[in-house]
Amino acid sequence: MISYLGNSFIYISLVLTILFYINLLKKVIPSTTSSLKLIYFINLIPFGLLIYAFSISDFTLLNVVENSYVDDPFFYKVTSAWGSHEGSILLWVFLINLFGVFFLYKNQTVEIHKNILFISTLFILYVIVSSNPFIYVEANENVLGLGLNPILQHFLFVIHPPTLFLGYIGLIVPFVISAHMLVSKNFSEKLFKEMLIWSKISWFFLTGGIVLGSYWAYSELGWGGWWFWDPVENISLIPWLLNTALIHSLQVSIKSNQLKLWSLNLGLYCFIASVFGTFLVRSNLIVSVHSFATDPLRGLFLIIIIAYLLAMTVRLNIKSISNFNEDSFDLISRESFLLLNNIFFICSALVVFVGTVYPLFSEMILKTSVSVGAPYYNFAFNLLLAPLILFMAFAPQISWGKHEKKDKQIPFIIIFSLLFCLVSYYFFNNFYFALSVFITFPLFLKSILVLKNNFNKNISFYSQWLAHLSIGFFIITAVYTEQFDYEENLLFEKESTNEIKLQNNKTAIIKNIKEEKFQNYQKISVDLLISDGQKGKELSPSKNIYQPSGQVTNEVSTTNNLFGQYYTTISTIESNKVGINLVYKPFINLLWLSAIMLIFSIFLSVIKKR
């Protein structure tokens, strides 16, 4: 039944869109927002149906059989809807149309909306051709479902992909607005402002999605890290970096009427980057923790979409390039520093792109397979972000157009931070930390000075400083955490050793080992106590054995003290010995806090505009 309904709604929306296009050409009846609304709402239905099918475990759908298990908790049953490839592509369609609906309230230009509908249709075709979740199978009493991958059974997994997708797909609005501006040659400030708001909304979700994903990896994978430079993570970083560049360059377009073609192009490439990311993940060209079933057709179809979008971008550029004046501004001006920011962000995005596709390139052309990982990205980002953050301290104080007033504080601030840098190198004896002190301290000092002098500015001023400050905090805590964490492998043997002394003079004591049974998994947990003599912290890392696959996952257990976090997982558990992997992560919570601050700052600037 649901299979039938779902398929029919997909085809109905396809037919309706075609009718809409014919109508646009022939002008039989004037196209109105209500017809747009109708199509958007019909496009929302299939995903709703899929969610419903998952929530009632309707095993007449192949997709439900493959990705859900009858005894899974209700919450995870629902979220399995986007755990599979088919479901997530349908989620794309759903979200494209959701953004369409919301955008319709702000802007009723049919010319813009027809582009959204067009992209949505491309994805609906994709669903029909190679990833239809509504494939019917004969229902059978014995079918219990194959189950959702256990590492995905986590609360964060429920909100992480939709949030990230909201970010990816939110970029469609800047995309269609830029395309519309280039076609209609109407470069009004109003449209640029609209573009800015929507790219900020997308940025909000993208950042949220990336942070949630990172937190999920930290708390669920049990590897003790929060960023692995895994290809799938990198790919979410590319639209993020480009979107950050877009937000900055749009300021120039709005405030000083320059860099217009530049911003419009960025708007186009942001969305292309997010489709490209989806393509790379779905086509399985790259290997990562997030692996999905592979099918060459899937990749091919997405390649066609990307090629189409790119061709359109080039065509629009050629057609409208004569409408723009050459940009030109002073070396020391806000514009030039925002451009500088753009250079670094675009360059970082390209570097991530190069690093992600280089293994493919190397295998095809150089005939050697290489792995590009953390050392490379650390090198590249050190190179590109260090100057950027240093500039971030001073650039917001430079005036638009021509900068007249000389800032006398700069040399003092640089000298101070150099001093701090040397002091921290002396105390901590770590090069990377000293470097991060050097590049972030000007920002901190400058913010204190600036906030003291300009107390009554508007919200956008505060949101901007907050964003920059939290980036600074993020960098310094990230470097500190990564440089000063330490790891210990504790091996407890039954009867002989159940107490081990740690590096920081505390003792880890094993209390007991227990087994519990839950709805769809079995849990073996170890109760551990870390104490310094009087007071103790309790931990209970565990291993979960999931039904029906028998897959085993490591559950992390953490406990905080004032300066950091103990992070434990079980490495081995046998009848006579227990191995515990303990990582001490200093100030990791500050890292999450600064990420939340960053997300909050963009939230501030969006609500201000409303």
Added chain:
Amino acid sequence: MKRHLLIPLVGLVVLVVSVIFYFNQATNKNNSRDEISNLIFETRDFYNNELINENTLGEFYIVNFFASWCKPCLVEHPLLMEMKKKGITIIGINFRDDEDNFKEWIKEHGNPFEYILRDDGTIAYEMGLIGVPETFFIVNKMTQKKIQGPLFYEDIEKYL
């Protein structure tokens, strides 16, 4: 943008790229080591405590990594037995295994190996082992073919 600058720039990039390709292809002809580890001839056989006699070994032989805890090893076990029947020399390397379990395993499933060496992982490391089971087809002390994961009939057809 001065367009006349762009063209030489692109040309320069192409030139640099092609030079790099040439350079890279010259240095990275083969990725992994082909010669087999000498440790095989320096480790004593588990049962009769002797070194492998290189003279009687012949030109072609097979090195097979196995372990008693490894389930896919049982999949290929019958094929190994068949190869033994056909007179092919197989050197078995027992990878990171408990001695009792290993003896039990051999007793239970039969011994297809001419020699058995027990390895704590050192030989495996030198041979570039990825996981058990893994089989090396060796001609003149050079790895001719390497199969990761269990053997199937198609893999050994031409040697029988």
Added chain:
Amino acid sequence: MKISKSIYKLIIPLLIIHISVISFAGVNELSDYYKTIRCLVCEGQSIQESDTEFAINLKEQIQKKYSSGISIEKINQELIKIYGEEISFNPPKNHILLWGAPLILLIIIFIFIRNKIRFFNKI
């Protein structure tokens, strides 16, 4: 103008120092080194994070070599010789296109935007 030019003279050597320091800062600790070795049987994990037999054995072998006094650089060379470049998340420096990418891209973009800024127009 003069001030800006002298800033340039300062920035370029700083940049060179920065690049050389971050590219030659090697790894000294074994656990950091483990993070740069890819576990070939697990998808995208390093051997530091993995509990597979492959990763455990590799860690043991490296530990053994390291404690017998062989430097990490030597161990890494040997590892790449045995398993191929794929084993290391830190590709050899002769992949110039990869390692040079940040600088090459920066220069290309800079040339591209050069005449947007009046100052560079004149150079």
